[in-house]
Amino acid sequence: MRVEYINPFVESAMSVLKSTVSENVKRGTPKLSTSINNIQGVAIIVGLAGQVSGRVVLDMSEETALNVASSMNGERLDSLDELVSATLTELGNMITGNAITKLHELGFKFDLTPPALFVGDNLRLTDNKIEALVVPLELEEGNLCINVAIKENIYK
Amino acid sequence: MSEIKNMDFKYLMQNQQNINSSLSIQEQEKKQVIEYDSKIVSFRIGNQYYGIDIMMVKEILCEKRFTPIPNALEFVRGVFNLRGEIIPIIDLAKLFHLNVNYDTIPEEGESVIILKVENLLIGVIVEEIMQVFPIQKEKIQPPSSLLGSINEEYISGIIDIEKRLYVILDTEAIFGDKEKAKKEILPQESDLAEEFFTYFTNQVEEFAGIHIHNANKGKFRELYSSYVRENNIKDMPKLTKDDAGQILKNFYSVNTDSFWNQKQADSFTNVVTPLLNKIDNKKIKGMNVGCGNGYETFSLYFILRNICPDVQLIATDNNLGAISNASGIEVIDKEIPAWLEINKNFIKTGGNQYKIKKDINDQIYFEFHDAKNLSTDERKFHIIVARDLSLFMKESEYNQFLKDVAEHLVPNGILIVGDSEVVSSESFIRIDEQDFSVFIKK
Amino acid sequence: MKSASDFPTINAKIPDGLKEDGSKYRVLLVDDSIFVKKQLQQMLLSQDYEVVDTAADGEEAVAKYKQHYPNIDLVTMDITMPKMDGLTALEQIIEFDRSAKVVMISALGKEELVKKALLLGARNFIIKPLDRVKVLERLASVVKR
Numbered sequence: 145m146r147v148e149y150i151n152p153f154v155e156s157a158m159s160v161l162k163s164t165v166s167e168n169v170k171r172g173t174p175k176l177s178t179s180i181n182n183i184q185g186v187a188i189i190v191g192l193a194g195q196v197s198g199r200v201v202l203d204m205s206e207e208t209a210l211n212v213a214s215s216m217n218g219e220r221l222d223s224l225d226e227l228v229s230a231t232l233t234e235l236g237n238m239i240t241g242n243a244i245t246k247l248h249e250l251g252f253k254f255d256l257t258p259p260a261l262f263v264g265d266n267l268r269l270t271d272n273k274i275e276a277l278v279v280p281l282e283l284e285e286g287n288l289c290i291n292v293a294i295k296e297n298i299y300k
Numbered sequence: 301m302s303e304i305k306n307m308d309f310k311y312l313m314q315n316q317q318n319i320n321s322s323l324s325i326q327e328q329e330k331k332q333v334i335e336y337d338s339k340i341v342s343f344r345i346g347n348q349y350y351g352i353d354i355m356m357v358k359e360i361l362c363e364k365r366f367t368p369i370p371n372a373l374e375f376v377r378g379v380f381n382l383r384g385e386i387i388p389i390i391d392l393a394k395l396f397h398l399n400v401n402y403d404t405i406p407e408e409g410e411s412v413i414i415l416k417v418e419n420l421l422i423g424v425i426v427e428e429i430m431q432v433f434p435i436q437k438e439k440i441q442p443p444s445s446l447l448g449s450i451n452e453e454y455i456s457g458i459i460d461i462e463k464r465l466y467v468i469l470d471t472e473a474i475f476g477d478k479e480k481a482k483k484e485i486l487p488q489e490s491d492l493a494e495e496f497f498t499y500f501t502n503q504v505e506e507f508a509g510i511h512i513h514n515a516n517k518g519k520f521r522e523l524y525s526s527y528v529r530e531n532n533i534k535d536m537p538k539l540t541k542d543d544a545g546q547i548l549k550n551f552y553s554v555n556t557d558s559f560w561n562q563k564q565a566d567s568f569t570n571v572v573t574p575l576l577n578k579i580d581n582k583k584i585k586g587m588n589v590g591c592g593n594g595y596e597t598f599s600l601y602f603i604l605r606n607i608c609p610d611v612q613l614i615a616t617d618n619n620l621g622a623i624s625n626a627s628g629i630e631v632i633d634k635e636i637p638a639w640l641e642i643n644k645n646f647i648k649t650g651g652n653q654y655k656i657k658k659d660i661n662d663q664i665y666f667e668f669h670d671a672k673n674l675s676t677d678e679r680k681f682h683i684i685v686a687r688d689l690s691l692f693m694k695e696s697e698y699n700q701f702l703k704d705v706a707e708h709l710v711p712n713g714i715l716i717v718g719d720s721e722v723v724s725s726e727s728f729i730r731i732d733e734q735d736f737s738v739f740i741k742k
Numbered sequence: 743m744k745s746a747s748d749f750p751t752i753n754a755k756i757p758d759g760l761k762e763d764g765s766k767y768r769v770l771l772v773d774d775s776i777f778v779k780k781q782l783q784q785m786l787l788s789q790d791y792e793v794v795d796t797a798a799d800g801e802e803a804v805a806k807y808k809q810h811y812p813n814i815d816l817v818t819m820d821i822t823m824p825k826m827d828g829l830t831a832l833e834q835i836i837e838f839d840r841s842a843k844v845v846m847i848s849a850l851g852k853e854e855l856v857k858k859a860l861l862l863g864a865r866n867f868i869i870k871p872l873d874r875v876k877v878l879e880r881l882a883s884v885v886k887r
Contacts, residue, residue: 145667145668145669146665148627160871164871174620176618176670176673178673178676216777217777217780226776227776230775230776231775233775234778234870237775237822237849241848241850241851241870242869244852245851248852256850258822275669275670275673275676275677277668296679
């Protein structure tokens with residue numbers, strides 16, 4: 145993945161989480177991977193289109209998901225209902241949207257697709273046709289992972 | 301020692317048992333006030349029991365990996381690296397021609413008693429280590445004279461403990477003849493050299509976090525020889541982290557951490573131009589895998605652009621810090637060779653600091669990418685430069701990488717590996733060239 | 743120098759959502775996310791706005807605008823939505839009512855998108871995540887103009 149893409153996504157994730165979830169967000173070391181083994185329970189997926197194709201996945205445990213959604217709504221939410229889903233997909237939407245906005249300023253033309261939410265105990269996302277950047281993030285609400293995979297459409 | 305033949309322990313034991321039983325009546329009266337003055341480590345081979353004076357035993361261990369020694373005597377199983385010390389391993393059953401067949405080698409490994417005979421460490425393999433017994437030295441009966449010529453010189457005697465007979469071996473007699481022992485048991489220098497070299501490469505791997513295997517071992521052999529020569533090392537080579545760093549530095553291809561000099565640039569141009577012209581002369585698509593800090597990438601870019609103005613170059617590395625710096629590389633004027641035309645391609649950022657002009661920088665895609673995941677890329681290239689990458693992959697990973705490279709090159713595409721790397725892949729043919737390791741995809 | 747009495751006290755401030763005659767500004771809230779709807783609703787209600795109706799996609803937004811017309815003072819419009827996107831809905835609402843006050847609210851703040859929205863007649867453009875103070879400030883400036 146192009147170096148220029150990395151910071152917009154990482155910074156966007158950090159700033160959106162800080163302003164919507166909690167001030168205290170710590171970032172782990174970015175890694176590369178071809179698959180997400182063991183999605184922790186809840187995954188928000190936003191597709192990327194335009195001069196690239198790819199996707200952004202935000203993954204976390206169900207407990208973290210509920211904590212995050214509770215913080216964002218300012219009230220305790222205890223089940224993965226419609227409001228929690230809407231909150232989490234909106235989180236994915238905001239992180240990706242903000243990153244794309246930054247990338248646009250740098251001259252990269254990206255679009256995004258509406259976010260989708262996946263919930264399951266033993267989710268596994270494998271796509272060996274794409275290499276993904278994985279950044280672990282630590283919040284008081286729990287740990288989550290942002291997983292960004294982008295492939296150039298031009299330059300073939 | 302090799303002359304210890306057909307030592308008939310069974311016969312010896314029976315004989316001894318008879319002698320002992322005649323003594324046992326007197327014995328019983330004394331039993332109350334036994335004062336032990338020695339200990340033996342007892343063990344079993346086949347259905348016979350033996351003992352060795354504990355003072356001779358350094359330690360006991362279970363081990364399964366012994367490095368075999370070519371042309372060694374039958375009873376020498378190999379050598380073993382015990383915390384940096386190379387120890388010959390002797391199979392006692394074979395040494396004494398005991399004709400026992402161990403059923404199976406246990407999961408956890410074979411039982412080895414490490415003996416210290418004078419200054420020599422020797423490991424002996426036995427079938428089963430039993431226990432340590434306290435004994436009274438005076439209770440050791442001399443081997444019967446009936447056994448006479450059958451190498452009783454290697455046996456201290458026989459002792460009866462809890463109705464079982466133990467043959468006490470005289471390890472000093474067996475292994476004490478240092479000159480002879482060394483010659484017969486200790487691996488000869490030529491055999492040890494390989495063990496030492498392995499030890500050397502293990503340390504370089506450990507300290508530098510790299511992988512040494514067939515693609516790069518040859519050069520490390522050279523580096524080992526000169527290291528041993530320069531430091532006058534006759535024994536196990538013990539490296540420091542700095543040594544390892546220095547050795548690795550000598551492995552790297554020339555101009556890894558600087559722009560290529562005029563000579564290298566010329567030589568690269570001369571080699572690559574006709575090869576590229578054969579493929580496609582309208583456009584060059586290139587990939588620089590493991591581009592590190594970017595010097596190689598920009599050298600490559602400017603050379604390729606001189607060959608053909610339309611160049612698309614991708615530069616990848618799995619070190620995020622390095623690749624981030626590479627894309628905005630900042631250098632001082634002295635680092636820029638004349639052929640890179642400082643005024644045309646660089647912009648002054650202050651003092652003697654220079655940066656590549658942005659429009660040139662933008663022509664190169666710097667990507668955070670792990671070469672092990674190359675198969676996920678769908679692009680095809682005319683040239684792939686991957687110097688010294690074998691160091692950062694295990695052998696199997698590197699072989700897979702070479703396969704992936706072949707997949708990503710157009711027919712007759714060019715692969716450049718490190719100066720000291722060997723490509724043993726059927727997909728490539730080596731081009732005879734001095735300054736670079738150049739291969740063509742078949 | 744001004745004295746303290748020149749500044750209105752916080753208590754004396756009239757909520758943004760009230761017109762001069764004391765009636766409430768009426769808002770149509772368009773967003774496919776119930777989270778955003780809820781978030782906006784809370785902000786608006788705290789300032790005494792009236793949320794007349796909500797819509798979850800562009801088509802519904804246009805239909806509801808026409809249905810409530812002329813009793814709508816403000817529309818908040820998401821951009822990425824199913825069926826019909828926010829820009830198309832904006833275009834159709836403006837076509838129907840040239841004086842419609844529509845504020846775009848999106849996670850995407852790409853310059854050309856913002857420009858396009860403003861050219862089509864949007865009155866303002868707010869980028870998510872939503873900051874309460876900023877959102878209220880901008881909406882107030884639009885309705886009171």
